Amino acid sequence: MNSAYAIDVQGVTKKFGPRTVVNAIAMQVKYGEIYGFLGPNGSGKTTFLRMLCGLLTPDGGSGQCLGLDFRRDSALIKERVGYMTQKFSFYEDLTIEENLDFIARLYGMPQRKTAVEKSLARLGMIERRRQLAGTLSGGWKQRLALAACLIHEPKLLLLDEPTAGVDPKARRDFWEEIHRLAAEGLTFLITTHYMDEASRCHRLGYIAYGNLLAHGTVDDVVKAGGLTTWEVTGTNLSALADKLRGLPGVEQVVVFGLALHVSGRDAEKLHASTAPFMTAPWHWIRIDSGLEDVFISLMETSKDNFA
C-alpha cells in the first residue's frame, strides 16, 4: 500500500456506549504536511488521535496509516508513530535523561545512547539532563515530551494540544521546530484551540460533536463557512450589539476591541436586518471572515444539527 498519504482513513467511528463520539470521519494527510485538527472541547479530537495510534479500538472505519492497515496493524503503527498526550505523561520522578533513555529502550533503539544524546542536544537540554522531569516548567515539559516522541524517529507525529498552557515565546519556538521537522519529511496531526496556530498549519480539519464539518486550507475552510462579515466601528458599540443580536440573519455579533464583527451565512437577510443601523455614528465595512468567525459559526450550527 504505497500512497502519498501518511494518513488515509474513511468512516472512522467510535462509540462510548450509546454515544457516538467520532462519527464516520474521513481524513487524508500527505507526507510532510502539518494538519491542524480543531474543534470544541469534547468534540472527539483526542479520541480520533487515540484510535490512530492504537490506544482505542475503533468501532468502524478502514484505511491506512503509514502504509499499514490502521485497524489490523496497530502494533506496527505504534512503532512508527509518536504520540504526545494532552497531559504531560512522562515520569516526574525520573530525570530528563532517564525518561528519554526509558522511551528509547521501549522502542528498542539500536543506537540508544547516541539517540538520547542527539535528542538532548537538539532540545538544548544537555545541562539539564539530570534534572527531574517533575521540576521542569510547562514549556520545558512540553519540549521534553516532544523530544521523547521523536526519539524513535517516527514518520508521523500525533500531538494532542501540545501548546496548552505554554507561553507565547515557547509556543512560537515550538511551531518553528514543527515546521523544521515537517521540512525534513515528518507528518504532523496537531490538535489546537489557538487560531494563530491553526493558520500555521498547511491544512485544517474542523470537528464538532464527532463530525468533520470542514477541511482544507485556511482559505478553503473560510470559503466553506460561507460567512459574510461586517466590521462596525464607532461609538456605543455594545448598545448596538445588543440591538443586533437576535435579528433575522444575524448569527454572530462579537466585540473585537474597538470594532464589532457582525456575521451571518445568509448575506441578503443579514443586509436586510442591519441596513437600518448603517447610519452615523457607526461606520460599516465588508471584511473577509476570519477563521474564528467561521469556527464559531460552524460550532453553533452543528449544535442544532447534532446535539
Added chain:
Amino acid sequence: MSRRAFSFSRFLAITLKEFIQMRRDRVTFGMMVGIPMIQLILFGYAINTNPKHLPTAVYAADNSTFSRTIVWGLRNSGYFDVSREAHSAAEIQNWLAEGKVQFAITVPVDFSRKLLRGEKPDLLLEADATDPSAVGFAVGAVNQLVNTVINRDLKGPIAKLQSTTPPFDLVIHQQYNPENISQYNIVPGLTGVMLTMTMIIITGLAITRERERGTMENLLSTPVHPAEVIIGKIVPYIMVGYVQVTLVLLAAKFLFDVPMLGSVPLLVVLTFLFIVANLAVGITFSTIAKNQLQAVQMAFFFFLPSLLLSGYMFPFRGMPGWAQDIGECLPLTHFLRIVRGILLKGNGLAETAPDLWPIALFVLVMLTIGIKRYRQTLD
C-alpha cells in the same frame, strides 16, 4: 509475529525504571525495610500465646497447710503471680470484674477437713476467660499441679488419701517446640505475613499509579507488551522481598534463637514462589482498581483473611471446615506450613511438596487474570 514476542530489552526498560523510581521514593522504600523490622520487634517480642506470670488472687477461707501449699505450688508453676490475698468472696468477684486479676483461687472453709475425711472437697479456680488464649495453658497447669502438690502433704497416717494412680500413664510429648515458645511459631510465620502485606500493597500501586499520573497513556502508545510491563514491574519487588526475608531470618536466628533444623537455602528457594504469588495478586488488583486508594483497599481485603485464616493468628485446625477451605486457597496458609516445617521440623523438599503445588496453581491463576485484565488500549 516476532515483533509481538517478549522483548528482553523492553522488559529491562521497565525494570530499570521501577528501580529508579523505587530509589527516589524514599518513604515507600523506607516502609519496605521498616515494616518488617517494626513487625518483627512488635510481634516477636510482644505476642505470647503461652502467657505466664498472670495476676492471681487467693481467698483462703481455710487457712491450713494445704492452702498454703497450693499457693506455693501455683507460684512455682510460673503461670501465676499470687499478687493479692482476698478476705471475702465478694472481694474476689470485684477484682475479677475490674480485671485486676486474671485468676482467683478460693479454698473453701472446710477444705482440709473434707480432704482429710476423704470427701474430695472442691477447690475453686475462677478465671477471667474473656481472652481464652490467656487462660488455656494456665488452667491446664492447675489440674496437674494441685494433685502433685497435695499428694506431697498427704503423708504418714493420711497417706492413704493420696489419689490412686490411674491404671495407665498418659505420656504427652510435645514435639518441635516442647517449651511452647511463641516466638518459634510467630517469627518464622512473620516472613509470610510481611511478604503478603508489603508485596501486595506495593505492587498494587504499581499500575494504578501509572494510570493515575497519566503515564499509562504514554506507555500504551509504545510497542510494549503486557507481559513485559507486568514482569518488568515484578522483578524489582522480588528483590525487595528477599531483603525482607533475609532481615527476618537473621532476626529469627540472632534475636529470637529460633531453631533452624531444616535447610535455609531450600527455604530461600521456595520463598521465591510465595513472593511471586503475592506480587501476582498485587498486579492483578492494580489492573482492576481504578486508583491507588482502591488498590490499597483491595490489598487489605486480601490481607485480613490471610492473616486470620491462614493459621498465623489462630490455630488452623481450630477453624470450621468452610473456613479451612478458604484458608487452603490462600498462599500464606501453605507458606506458613512450609516455613514452620523447614525451620522447626527440619522438613525437606518431599515434605513441603503438598504445600508447593497449591501456591504454584495460585500463581498461575493470578498471573493469567492479571495479564488478561491488563488492557492494551484505553477502551
